[in-house]
Amino acid sequence: MSKYITKRVLVSLGTLIVIVFVLFLMLDKMPGSPFNDEKLTETQRALLYAKYGLDQPFFVRFWKYFTSMLKGDLGVSYVISKNKAVSELVKGPLWLSIRIGARAMALGTVLGLLLGIAAALNHNTWIDTLCSFISIIGVSVPSYVFALLLAYYIGFVLKLTPILYNSRNVAASMILPTIALAMFPTANISRFTRSEMIDVLNSEYILLVEAKGVRQSALIFRHALRNTLIPIITIMGPILVNLLTGSMVVEKVFGIPGIGMLMVQAIQNNDYNVVVACAFVYSAMYIAMMLIVDVLYGIIDPRIRVAKGSA
Amino acid sequence: MSEVLKTHDPLLGDGYSEEDFVFVQQGERLSDKAYKTTSYWRDVWSHFSKNKGALVGFVIIFIIALMAIIGPMISGHSYDTIIIEHQNLPPKIPGIFGGVERGIDVYASKGVTDVNYWFGTDYDGRDMFTRVWQGTRISLLVAFVAVIIDIVIGMSYGLISGYFGGKVDMIMQRFAEILNGIPTLVIVTLLGLVLPPGIASIIFALMITGWIGMARISRAEVLKLKESEYILASKTLGAKDFSIIFKDILPNIFGQLVIMAMFSIPNAIFTEAFLSFVGLGIQPPQASLGSLISDGYKSLTIHPYQIAAPVIVLALLMLSFNLFADGLRDAFDPSMKQM
Numbered sequence: 001m002s003k004y005i006t007k008r009v010l011v012s013l014g015t016l017i018v019i020v021f022v023l024f025l026m027l028d029k030m031p032g033s034p035f036n037d038e039k040l041t042e043t044q045r046a047l048l049y050a051k052y053g054l055d056q057p058f059f060v061r062f063w064k065y066f067t068s069m070l071k072g073d074l075g076v077s078y079v080i081s082k083n084k085a086v087s088e089l090v091k092g093p094l095w096l097s098i099r100i101g102a103r104a105m106a107l108g109t110v111l112g113l114l115l116g117i118a119a120a121l122n123h124n125t126w127i128d129t130l131c132s133f134i135s136i137i138g139v140s141v142p143s144y145v146f147a148l149l150l151a152y153y154i155g156f157v158l159k160l161t162p163i164l165y166n167s168r169n170v171a172a173s174m175i176l177p178t179i180a181l182a183m184f185p186t187a188n189i190s191r192f193t194r195s196e197m198i199d200v201l202n203s204e205y206i207l208l209v210e211a212k213g214v215r216q217s218a219l220i221f222r223h224a225l226r227n228t229l230i231p232i233i234t235i236m237g238p239i240l241v242n243l244l245t246g247s248m249v250v251e252k253v254f255g256i257p258g259i260g261m262l263m264v265q266a267i268q269n270n271d272y273n274v275v276v277a278c279a280f281v282y283s284a285m286y287i288a289m290m291l292i293v294d295v296l297y298g299i300i301d302p303r304i305r306v307a308k309g310s311a
Numbered sequence: 312m313s314e315v316l317k318t319h320d321p322l323l324g325d326g327y328s329e330e331d332f333v334f335v336q337q338g339e340r341l342s343d344k345a346y347k348t349t350s351y352w353r354d355v356w357s358h359f360s361k362n363k364g365a366l367v368g369f370v371i372i373f374i375i376a377l378m379a380i381i382g383p384m385i386s387g388h389s390y391d392t393i394i395i396e397h398q399n400l401p402p403k404i405p406g407i408f409g410g411v412e413r414g415i416d417v418y419a420s421k422g423v424t425d426v427n428y429w430f431g432t433d434y435d436g437r438d439m440f441t442r443v444w445q446g447t448r449i450s451l452l453v454a455f456v457a458v459i460i461d462i463v464i465g466m467s468y469g470l471i472s473g474y475f476g477g478k479v480d481m482i483m484q485r486f487a488e489i490l491n492g493i494p495t496l497v498i499v500t501l502l503g504l505v506l507p508p509g510i511a512s513i514i515f516a517l518m519i520t521g522w523i524g525m526a527r528i529s530r531a532e533v534l535k536l537k538e539s540e541y542i543l544a545s546k547t548l549g550a551k552d553f554s555i556i557f558k559d560i561l562p563n564i565f566g567q568l569v570i571m572a573m574f575s576i577p578n579a580i581f582t583e584a585f586l587s588f589v590g591l592g593i594q595p596p597q598a599s600l601g602s603l604i605s606d607g608y609k610s611l612t613i614h615p616y617q618i619a620a621p622v623i624v625l626a627l628l629m630l631s632f633n634l635f636a637d638g639l640r641d642a643f644d645p646s647m648k649q650m
Contacts, residue, residue, distance in 0.1 A: 011485070015492030022493070026501045136364070136637075140630040142581050144588065145622050148608065156612050163612070245496045249585055253608070264589060267504055279497045286494040 005295055012287045019283045020069070023276045024062050065276075074280075075273035080266060086277045090259065094281060097251070097258035101243050103178045108185025108239075115186065116193025117220060123198055131190060138187025143246035147180035147253040165256040177250050184246065185239045192235055196228040233297050240289045244282060358642035365638020368631035375628055379451055382444025386429070390437065390445040391596035397436035399614050403427045430620045433606060437596075443620045446598040447628070453510060453599070454579035457517035458572050464518070465525025466568055470556045472526070473533030484530075487523050495520045499582060503591030513592055517579050528571055532564040566643045573636035577629040584625060600625045 040048070049055040056064075065075065074086040081089060119131035155163030155176060165173045200206060201224060209223050248260030255261075263278035265271075349357070359365055383390060430439035472483040499516045506512035536542065537560070545559050580600070586592035587601030588608075595602070600621050607618025 011488055012492065015489045018489050019493050019497075023497075023501070026505055029505055136633065137630065140577065140633040141626045142584065142629065144585075144604075145626055148604070148611065148618065148622060152611055152615060241494065244494060245585070248496060249588060252589060263500070267500065275501075279501065282494050282497050283492070287492050290492070 004298060008291055008294055012291050015287055016280075016284060017066075020066060020276065020280060021062065023279050024058075024065065027272050027275060028058055074277045077271055077274050079269040079271040080262075080274055086273045089274060090262065090277050090281060093257055093259045093262045096256065097247055097260065100174055100177050100181065100256070100258065101247055103174065104181035104243060105185055105240070107178060108182040109189055111182065111186040112189025113193055113225075115190035117197060117225070119190065119194040120197035120201060121220070128194075131194065135187040135191045135194075138183045139191065141183075142249075143180050143184055143242075144249040144253055146183050147177065147250045150176045150180055151253060163254075165254050167257075173254070173256070177254050177256060180250050180253075181243060181246050184242050188235055188239055189232060192232050193228055196231055197224060200224045200227050230300055233293060233300065237290055237293045240293075241286060244286060355642045359638055362638040362641060364634040365642075368634030368638065371627055371631040372635060375447060375624065375631070376451060378444050379448040383441045383448070386438055386441040386444070388428075388438035388441045390441045390598060392437060394432075394436035397426075397428070397432050399434060399610075399617075400428050400432040400436075401614070401616050402429060402431040402439075431614075431616050433617055434610065439617065439620055442598045442603060443600075443624060446593075446600045446603045446621060447624055449510065449593060449597065449599045450580050450583055450601070450625075450628075453513055453517070453583045454576045457514045457521060457579045458575050460514070460518045461521040461525050461575060462568055462572055465522035465527075466529045466561070466564075468522065469526035469529030469531075470533055470560060473530035474537055474552065474556050474560070480530075487526055490520070491523045493520075495582070496585075499586060500589070500591065503586055508591065508594045510593065510597075513583055513586060516586070517582055521575060521579065524575065525568060525571055528567055529564055532567060533560055536560050536563060570636060570640045570643060573632065573639055577632040577636075580625070580628060580632070600628075 046055070054061070068075070072087065074090070076083050077086055077089050115131045115134065119128045122128050151163050154160050161175050162169060162173050167173075206219070206224060209219050214223070247258065248263070250256075251258045251260040252264070259278055259281060263275065263282075266274035266278060428438050428440065430443055433439055433442065468483065468487070472480045472487075498519055502516040502519065503512065506515065533556075542555060542559060545555050550559070583592060583599060584601030584604065587599050588605045590605065593599040593602045595606075603621035604618055604625065607614075607621060611618055
């Protein structure tokens with residue numbers, strides 16, 4: 001197992017280094033410069049380039065950035081907020097995005113499990129059909145379409161919540177984005193829970209539990225649900241990825257100053273260090289999630305451990 | 312037979328006489344019933360046609376694709392003609408929509424009485440009906456081209472990597488793993504910036520990451536198939552590596568790839584819509600579903616009809632492709648049925 005984890009961690013680290021390099025390369029090829037002000041003369045621009053070390057060759061810059069990154073220094077912002085450390089600039093938006101994402105994930109998991117269990121218990125009835133219908137819609141329709149619908153009907157027509165992000169009322173502002181983002185996890189988890197639960201409920205050990213006269217609630221939550229949960233970990237990866245992508249658009253729909261918004265803003269202003277930092281944060285979160293899901297699955301299901309450890 | 316019965320049989324017991332027993336099937340010619348053989352495709356079709364969701368999905372895809380082709384032709388407007396006097400007109404179809412917004416007949420108040428815009432017009436007075444179908448056309452085009460390229464690249468990559476194994480496989484898999492480690496979103500966004508905006512760039516961006524899933528599936532299938540006897544037979548007969556890969560293995564995994572492709576089409580449509588929505592995709596006056604949604608979003612609270620049509624088409628399209636792909640998967644391989 002430790003060999004498998006070591007291998008996965010090494011691959012992840014390698015991927016991260018490659019990502020930083022690719023990001024740097026792409027930004028180098030990008031049209032435009034961070035100092036677009038028309039009042040700047042050529043000499044001033046050259047001075048600015050020299051000040052931030054942008055006049056040096058590509059590999060020198062990359063090496064400098066990379067070594068200082070290892071010390072936790074992500075450079076300074078050139079445009080968005082002058083000379084502020086990027087690590088400071090990224091912190092606030094990142095925290096906001098993570099909060100919304102975590103809430104959506106929690107909401108989606110709980111709702112998904114409940115729907116899935118309800119569908120499995122009422123297999124082949126109208127409840128089952130209804131749950132399947134909800135989940136197929138949730139899987140197919142992109143989260144920003146939900147975001148738009150929610151913004152229009154709940155935010156604008158019914159005026160229950162703010163339609164755009166309001167920094168004075170953060171709690172209420174987070175309701176709609178959370179619901180919009182929770183649709184995909186809900187749908188996916190309920191679909192999976194349903195099919196797993198039906199399998200588990202038909203197994204012999206459940207028959208034994210039933211024969212022993214265990215209460216229905218204990219049967220489901222203590223005996224059946226536990227074995228249902230194991231395979232669900234496999235779909236956590238795709239769900240989290242979808243959440244990351246979805247969050248960027250949903251942030252735009254609701255005007256939330258999160259990490260996605262910051263990245264778009266930085267891209268538009270050619271603020272190199274901020275773009276690299278945001279993209280890096282996205283990639284690091286993605287890779288970390290994949291790593292955790294893989295390792296967790298190996299720990300929970302010994303069969304995977306054996307198969308992958310020996311390979 | 313009858314003579315045997317006439318002798319005393321202790322099993323018959325008392326109270327039964329010979330008349331109680333009747334011979335059956337004596338006049339019939341007994342043979343095994345011959346059922347009609349079903350071909351593989353008929354079997355697939357019978358599974359598929361039983362799945363109502365998949366059929367509905369297929370019909371909706373067909374209708375939307377048809378409208379994407381003929382829609383811009385039958386509308387009588389072009390997607391890029393700007394008529395300032397016809398700005399922001401609500402939908403008007405005689406008998407269904409009256410062209411009324413907030414109780415006011417906008418057509419009458421603007422003095423536009425000679426034309427009906429079925430889906431209304433946008434902020435530049437362009438016909439939404441034409442633009443929606445034109446946008447659907449572009450979204451579908453992007454998705455199909457991207458997925459076809461994905462299949463070709465992913466399939467070749469997976470087949471070669473899986474078939475040769477060893478060092479080749481190791482290097483190719485590490486490369487795919489690292490590329491897969493970069494979130495699609497980051498790649499696509501940055502490529503959208505570096506490349507000139509347009510259809511080709513979007514297809515390229517979709518292609519960069521889309522093939523990895525295909526490669527993984529075809530590799531896994533090759534690993535399963537390459538030890539089988541018919542491959543050994545082919546090798547013994549002196550077949551070259553590439554002929555084995557493409558002539559013997561490929562036809563057996565093609566069904567899998569088609570199913571995978573059907574699942575990636577809605578993904579590609581979504582990614583294109585996402586790119587256009589954040590402003591990195593299709594540029595005006597061209598339209599795609601994503602850019603139409605992005606435009607409509609700006610006046611969501613004032614003219615909600617402008618965003619309604621593209622959102623409905625996008626949602627229907629993604630839903631139908633998912634239903635269709637689900638049905639196709641179950642039909643090709645009933646054992647994989649999940650739902």
